[in-house]
Amino acid sequence: MKPGLAIGLGLALVGAFLASLTLGAASIAPADALSALFGAGDATLRIIVIEVRLPRALLALLIGATLGLSGAALQGLLRNPLAEPGLIGASAAAALGAVLVFYSGLAAMFVWALPLGGILGALAAVGLVWLLAGRSGDSLSLILAGVAVASLAGALTALALNFAPNPFAASEIMFWMMGSLADRSFEHVWLAAPFMAAGAWLILRQAPALDALTLGPDTARTLGFDMGRTARGIVLGVALGVGAATAVAGAIGFVGLVTPHLLRPLVGYRPRPLLLASALGGAVLTLFADIGARLAAPAEELKLGVLTALVGAPFFLYLIYSQRRNPQ
Amino acid sequence: MTLRAAAFAIVVAAGLWSGGGGVAAAAPERVVSTHLCADVLLLLLADRSQIASLSYFATDGNFTTEADAAQGLPLNHGLAEEILPLAPDLVFAGAFAARPLSFLLRRQNIPVVDLPLADSFEEIRRNIRLVAGLLGTEARGARLIAAFDAALPPAAAPDPTPPVVALYWSKGYTPASASLAGAAARHVGFVDLGQALGLDGAARVSLETLLLADPALLAKAGRDAAALADLPLAHPALRGAFKGPRTVTIPDKLWVCGAPSVADAAWLMSDARKRLAP
Incomplete structure (x- = not known):
């Protein structure tokens, strides 16, 4: 990554993170909020900043980074500019896995069941889409398989919520489909962060192979890269990260799609620097979306996916339009 | 009479009127409730043989203290097809509950009483009196109100700066x-x-x-x-x-x-x- 881009993204990330700590339902002066972070000020202020805002900002950062990285990795592996965790059904299937363990009460008995449920759901979806459409590199069958998997997972999620014992459950489909970080705490950070870190490590290990893959699978193979291994690493890495992220925050769409496309020209169209740049960019985008979600409608918070989709969907349409005009 | 009490009187009168005037005379024998709060009062005030069906929340211990008493009684989901075959002679609905159902039942000359919300202790007593009166178990109602009053903690002394x-x-x-x-x-x-x-x-x-x-x-x-x-x-x-x-x-x-x-x-x-x- 070019130093200028790295510094720019880094500054944006720090700015978004600090903004996330200083803006919220309670009006607290930014200086007071930041000093509360370091243990100064009264106890209530410290609790608001450290227990309510800090975990939320950390989750937005980690989840955004996971989605940006996953989108860049999937686009590189599938050599398909439309690939991203939401469109290939991974997020919806992760939500289904999390819903099943959460509302059945399993997650209350065994805390790790929540991220594990999300990971298994995501793994099933990414694995299925890869088997059906991954190898061919055909955009159409990939997107069709993803749509089918996402619809099925969405329907099963609605079904599971209808049968959940808590009467509030049925109305919570909004959260699982659109995502939110409202009222999340450090418990959710600890639950998701280890899996997101492991997923990122698995994906980043495949970076050299992704670079080689831009020359075509055969060339990559002659350069000594085992493409089967690369695919397994990325599929598992995406499942770990997106599964854990979705289990604590619901399905957040389009971050994984938009971020790599925005940054690709800035890194010279090379997958390896794009991975890190997309992780940083995804974190910035999600932090800002989360700030928007809590400020736009303080009483009834907007869902995070509403904001990311408002930005992402028009961009997606533009992408399709420009692809039609300039077929590769 | 306050506006609220007036509205309530009209609701009850409408319920009795649609029954053709027969309700007040003889105690109803097949009473249906489609609302959790009517379930609770029925279980406390009716003879078990009077209850034809309760709402499906009646047995959920998360929402009602009378879940055990409701065990074994038929439950409904507020659907006309469940309720009409029971040939009820009195149906309790909630103040905000399934309007189309109430309309449909009233067209079959089945009296429907909308149990009003209770927002105060006095409105609890009023609802008990209302349900006991319609069931013909006024004495049981009076005992329940007395028991409620005796069970309340003593009212706190006035405090200019209450916590x-x-x-x-x-x-x-x-x-x-x-x-x-x-x-x-x-x-x-x-x-x-x-x-x-x-x-x-x-x-x-x-x-x-x-x-x-x-x-x-x-x-x-x-x-x-x-x-x-x-x-x-x-x-x-x-x-x-x-x-x-x-x-x-x-x-x-x-x-x-x-x-x-x-x-x-x-x-x-x-x-x-x-x-x-x-």
Whole structure:
């Protein structure tokens, strides 16, 4: 990554993170909020900043980074500019896995069941889409398989919520489909962060192979890269990260799609620097979306996916339009 | 007569009128309830043989103190196809419940009574009187009201600066001051958060707003089955800010409905107030 881009993204990330700590339902002066972070000020202020805002900002950062990285990795592996965790059904299937363990009460008995449920759901979806459409590199069958998997997972999620014992459950489909970080705490950070870190490590290990893959699978193979291994690493890495992220925050769409496309020209169209740049960019985008979600409608918070989709969907349409005009 | 009482009288009169005047004369024999709160009062006031069907919430121990008593009775989901074959001679519905059902039943000349909401202790007594009167079990109703009055904790002495209690429910809602929970809070000498913050009716209160308001007592709703709606209640920030005696959990089922169990909720609040440092 070019130093200028790295510094720019880094500054944006720090700015978004600090903004996330200083803006919220309670009006607290930014200086007071930041000093509360370091243990100064009264106890209530410290609790608001450290227990309510800090975990939320950390989750937005980690989840955004996971989605940006996953989108860049999937686009590189599938050599398909439309690939991203939401469109290939991974997020919806992760939500289904999390819903099943959460509302059945399993997650209350065994805390790790929540991220594990999300990971298994995501793994099933990414694995299925890869088997059906991954190898061919055909955009159409990939997107069709993803749509089918996402619809099925969405329907099963609605079904599971209808049968959940808590009467509030049925109305919570909004959260699982659109995502939110409202009222999340450090418990959710600890639950998701280890899996997101492991997923990122698995994906980043495949970076050299992704670079080689831009020359075509055969060339990559002659350069000594085992493409089967690369695919397994990325599929598992995406499942770990997106599964854990979705289990604590619901399905957040389009971050994984938009971020790599925005940054690709800035890194010279090379997958390896794009991975890190997309992780940083995804974190910035999600932090800002989360700030928007809590400020736009303080009483009834907007869902995070509403904001990311408002930005992402028009961009997606533009992408399709420009692809039609300039077929590769 | 207040506007509210007038509206209520019209509702009851309409219910009796659509029955063709026969209800008041003979005690009904096949009574159906489609509403949780009518379920509770039926179980407390009716002969078991009078009950033809209760709503499907009647056996859910998360929402009603009378779940055990409801075991074994037929349940309905408020659907006309379930209720018409029972040939009921009296149907209780909620004030905000399935309108089309009430319309359909009334067209079959089945009397439908909309049980009004109870937002105060007096409205609990009124509802008991109403249901007992329609069932022909007035003496049982009078005994239940006496038992409720005896079960209430003593009213707190007037306090110019009452401590604030945050009634904090699912999704971070705090109920209106004009509610059973608000009435119980006032009875034992608290002012509720909605009133303290000047909120209008039931309102959502964010964790940050709640923490900044710093009420003396946090009275959380309690329920078993998991839902994201309970995330704000389970947030560690609340455990940190409201330690030990500053938190009390009050099961929803005690004051979901206007029934004598509200006295138990009032006692939980009263005991919690005594535990707060003076």
